[in-house]
Amino acid sequence: MVRLPRRSLAALILPVALAACGGATPERNLDTLDAELTDGNASGNTRDPAMMAALQDQIMVDPALAAQANTDAVRPPARPYSGALPADGIAASGKTASATTGAATSETLKSTPAAKGDCPSCAAARESLTLGALASRQKGGGPCAASLRYSTHWAQRLPRDLPLYPDARVTEAAGNDSGGCAIRAVSFASSAPLQKVLDYYYTRASNAGYSAEHQADGGEHVLGGTRKRDDGAFAVFLTSRGDGGTDVDIVANRGI
Structure with a gap:
């Protein structure tokens, strides 16, 4: 067995150790990985605009919603988060409304004559699926009703003599003022009885x-008329709701 001098042995071991160190890749930290992800293709250094x-x-x-988050509470919130829809009776009052200003008045209501004949x-x-279809079947509807434009702002443009009911909660509205037309159609709910x-x-x-002619068929009522x-x-068109309120559709032509 041949023994090598210590100096020769060191000369053999040192290059092997250096080669091992040279081949090792430093471990990348999370910041480096995040930077590569946000840069998109790290090799091309391109960025994804959407990202x-x-x-x-x-x-x-x-x-307003952040105040309801209740993130630090141990128990769930005491009430459901608000849906931003007021209750039906929030604007209810015992008085009617002025046709021109909407202010409460002490106007005395007349009793509607009893319904006569069929309806x-x-x-x-019942057969009309949209406000436009309902309006087209009323006097003076025709082509004007076929070109209704839907927007809730039409609810504020009903004839001055036939305004929204004081506590009306509008669900849909449409109208048409083009080409000589002057037609309005509005659906709303009220907490008041029919x-x-x-x-x-x-x-x-x-x-x-x-x-003003009054027709009725069970729980459905219609009041309609003309002005020379x-x-x-x-x-x-009025229908009673299960909660005691009323669903209403109103169509008005001319008389704006």
Whole structure:
């Protein structure tokens, strides 16, 4: 057995150790990995615009909803989060509303005459799936009703003599003022009982010079009429709700 000198042995071991060190890759930390992910293709140093926009844009926060987050509470919140819809009776009052200002008045309501005969308009309301279809079946509807534009702002443009009921909660509205048309169609709910809403519109219509015919079929009621001086026409469709309130559709043509 041949023994090598210590100096020769060291000369053999040192290059092997250096080669092992030279081949090792430093372990990358999380910051480096994050940087590569946000840069997209690390080798090409390109960036994904969509990813960068998502990472760098400000977070949108609704202060009103953030106040309800209750993130630090041990127990769940004491009440459900608000849906931002007021209760039906939030605006209810014992008075009617002025046709021009909407302010409460002490106007006395007239009693609507009892319904007479059949109610073909009730069937028309049941068969109409949209406000436009309902309006097209009313006097003066025709082409004007076929071009209705839907927007809740039309609810504030009903004829002055036939305004929204004081506590109306509008669900849909449409209208058309183009090409000589002047038609409005509005759907709303009220917490008031059907008879009170019916009397309100009978009072408004009769005081404004409209004729007013009352038809009914079970729980469905229709009040409609015309006015000669401006060829105005209206129809109010009323249905009782299970909670004691009333669902209403009103169509008015001319008389704006």
